Amino acid sequence: MTANLSRRGFLKSAAAAGAVFYVGANTKGAMAASNSADAMLNHFVKITADGRAVALCKHVEFGQGSATGLTTLIAEELGVTMEQIDYEFAPSNPAIYNNLLFGPFQGTGGSTAIANSFTQYRTAGAAAREMLISAAAKEWDVDAGALDIVEGVITGAGKSAPMGEFVAAAGEMEVPAEPRLRDAFEWKIIGNAQTRRLDSPIKVNGQAQFAMDVHLDNQMVVMVRRTPQRGGTVVAFDDSASKKVKGFIMAQALPTGHGVAVYAENTWAAMQARNALEIEWDFSAAETRSSQEIKDEILAALNAEPTYNVNKADRTAVKTTVDGAATVLEKTFYFPLLAHAPMEPLNCTIEQTAEGDIVLHDGAQMPTGPHMAYQQIFELPAEKIQIKSMLAGGSFGRRATPDADYQVEAALAFIMTDRSRPVKLVWDREDDIRGGYYRPAAGHKVRVGLDETGAIIGWDHQVAGQSIMKGTPFEAFAVHDGVDHSSVEGIADSPYTIPGQALGLTDTEKATSVLWWRSVGHTHTAYVMEVMMDLAAKTSGKDAVDYRLDYLTGEGDAARKAGVLKLAAEKAGWGSAPAGHAKGIAVHKSFGSYVATVVEVSGNVDDGIVIEKVTAAVDCGIALNPDTVIAQTEGAIGYGIGHAMRDQITLDGGAVEQSNFPDYEPLRISDIKAIETHIVASAEAPTGMGEPGTPPSAPALANAIAALSIDAEHVAELPMSANGVEFA
Template identity: 50%
Template structure:
């Protein structure tokens, strides 16, 4: 007998067996009714006749906890039973489900909870008010007499679950401004023991990712892309592919950016794609190697194209530096970095009745994807439906301004007969060798100190490729300055007299994109390394020096002071310790980090990271801790040894053997402390990344006397164990 079962199939089978032992109970042992009628109370809340509450999630889930966080906000105000509330991803609808900060439907910038905090709470409160009024009318009692707890409404001897009143509630006029709870009334918000809503499905294999979707009659597609960025197809020969079992056909993409091979399964598509012989035109392609690109970057630092400081010019800071008692000068280099999510890019384009299509995708930005897929297929945007699934990571990759893999899938569908669903799958090699990247960047800084070690002038120059120019967000560019190129320096919370910032745009066909924490990935490393250099040079305690540069009368600086003091306390920091410290403000959140490292010559191990975060109301403390821990691990992965390098325009790395993830033994213990706060919530998905790298680099300096200014750290000869 031939037995073949995938891990997911095994998990599903195990779950089914367990369910059979709990007849009549759902996965958490709660009695499940059979009612199927439901009512949409508002765009964010649907309640079934059996009392099950569905929260419509406008931000997709890539592991960052939106299905839990947004559900918490509704369930809190609705006074729902947490075990009787489930999330469901929203349809593509800019009007109903726009990110309130972007004005477009999309997930990113660590904004999911911040922009939804009041919106989802009010949706829950509005639903509760409707149910209470419906119950009051049914029972002929005063609405004020009704209490709600865990999905049950009560008044005297009368009681009933949500489902009994949902039909009547849906016919009532909702309150214009429902009353929401005060923090002292919270039961779910701030509860550290809530289980995540995606835990069960991701454990038992029932959670659906786009990669899991299989439709009847579906064919598979893989694309041969140019080995150099900017190359185009001149001709191709598919004779080698015709011998691959399961091969269907090969076609040039309409934009000549590649050749798509169709197969009866993923393996056939990959094998056929690899058997193609393609001739390329590299006239407009990138042909430089990494060394040449680095030299060009540094040349841009000599004569910045733009001034990024509104108050101080590079010319005006020169006298202050010339008269300084001491100056600190440093140059920093940062490589291209791949996003490398564990689930490579993939999506399905499925034909639907009426001449439209349905996109099956872990879709991060429906506002981008819908019109771009429509344009590629010659359809009106309303003819494109998007069904969103869980995504196995993104870190910015799935939110690119070109909707590249979605458009590729649409082009593949366009050159097929348009009758069968087409599933495009990228391999890991496809993404690492031909995806989007965190841009290379170079910094040059000169910091002047007076005789007492106080900063008197700061000349800071940056060269990197602009993300926003040429994108839908180009309106953010002011006076030629892309704010994502200088963020973390230009809006530093520190009091830095005579800070002048020069910026130059690096030009290359290599596609770049926001990468977890965007410009802060390099600016925080530079700023916090430089400040550590100032502290060491002037004999100041690194933490005390930073506290002296923050004004407690200014709200965000006061928040950072709280984070710094909390991590100083939890880490047991003492002046003179051979430890590293860094803090950074990004995505409206303050994070402070103390790093403990062990060093034996050039062999380094990060023993522990102590982190403190001020992110306003802690909606889901466990999720916040997970995001800080994950952000720290993500940062360590990048700074230790990762880099995307090029030889004659072609990427050298291809997969995890040479673009490595952090190993278990390399991940330090992480202690996360959350500053208690009733401020509006801010971002947590990205802010843990920026200060982690410089905290570790500063700790390595404290231990070894070696200052790391070029990443990855292996360039300085360090080995991480």
């Protein structure tokens, strides 16, 4: 999706030295320019008089590389090097900085940052370039068509000068109706494997400012003692012991009743005072189920008729076909709740200015959410709410909740003060693991019928689990005919051409709170699809790659999926393995991208599995920043494999049993000996890369383990370490 940037008119900027030139789309689709006195309105590009360019990034940077990607687009079209451009985060304003794939909503997610911005940011950069060139052409009395901007210098027709000399004059120019975008053969930065991330140096040298680094004058730190069971409320509390902690200020029950906020002069005092609280809870409306009860509910749903017939198939006919097949493969899968566990726990800082504006400092993934919530909480118009986006230390979906949970919590803590002091909300690791939102638990029951040749003739597939989208603002576009598509994505829209397939879905009661998790429903649907395809190939005595290719016919999705499958197999040396080693493969499409993964393992399930190497092939359209694509693929693979190996969130009477990394262990660098990524050259529009590496990683591992011996089983319940697989 692209923005309509035609028939635009520019407002005029002050023609004084030192003027700053902004380019961006306003609510009517027109372009706008202003000098520095006009603040940060209606802009994507900023160019100062000294020729320094700045890209205004509408997407948060939490490690996925979007800030570098968006800046690359501006730099390429404008005609500057990556050393001549900086980036800043755009303010919260969904009328201007909305995600073009989300609608009137500003946010980062679904691996859409580059996909929705590719044309938009290139167009903004090209418009700025042509206006600067027009200003220079007018002054030099030459044809603008003879000029270009190269490394920040306007050159051509025997003339040259730094573009900064024409900033003020450019502000007087009309915007081109359709600025010319550079052809691919002209690109110097897009697709350049040598382009490095702009945020890496400051993260290495400590200059990077994350939300946790915010420290305002005279601020208080607030930490919340939350209900141990989701839905519990405070009856009463005693802060007598808390008052003895040096630095303690006060304690107040949140207006929601879901916890007690403890205010202190610093984080350590807030922690100690919070831990000293005595609280009486009311759990009458709280989650009380255990993990086993939740699992039993999901498995029971799999053994009953599904609520929704997702693909409208004749289920009776499909069952009859499977029952009459020469070979019937049947497997039941279960996936537990999972935490996101980003390295930087949730936090944000809120203050009120002398003018009465509310300012939130936050690594905001979906700034429109807290912006709207704050208008209600503080009873202020949108323009009186400011959200200053900071770097965020990871998210994986956790910083984007439908109810803006932690930002609202900070606001509630702030309104219980006299607002004379900023309030910084801090979560610790235990808060994050025990009090957050989780990847839903899900189950699958699959029965596949094979004929005498091993070909699939019927596929009966049932899914049961907790809907993420229902009951949220996203329900209107994510749920159709009662079906939450995020529960069945990767099955209902699989590029595989599978004959006789029926797909059913049943929603079960949500456990505590659920949320999208890196790659959302694809986290479990890819696992099931790829393990069952592998099991069918193994049962048929056919090569796992060749078997999959038989069901990837035609052009489009199937061809691109087949392309990465063959490339991964080639680069991994498929078909051969050292003695005592085995390889497993999986391939999946998600968020518009195609990823195939080959995992090579050694050892055995009893004495310990060793992951020797992971080889991935990626087709994400134009690889805007190849270095970032590789990094995101490797990170996503590690995230998927690490969680499949040993992680789960379990409940005892509704309370989360895990608390920190010792019992919710992230992937260790020693868990995977080697990893490499290969990118398919493509001229297709760029698609997402923050998440697509995750779905095929775990099933490739499962398939590799099953390939170690002829009688080895495909692991059907995760995590593997709790279900018969030891890792060395």
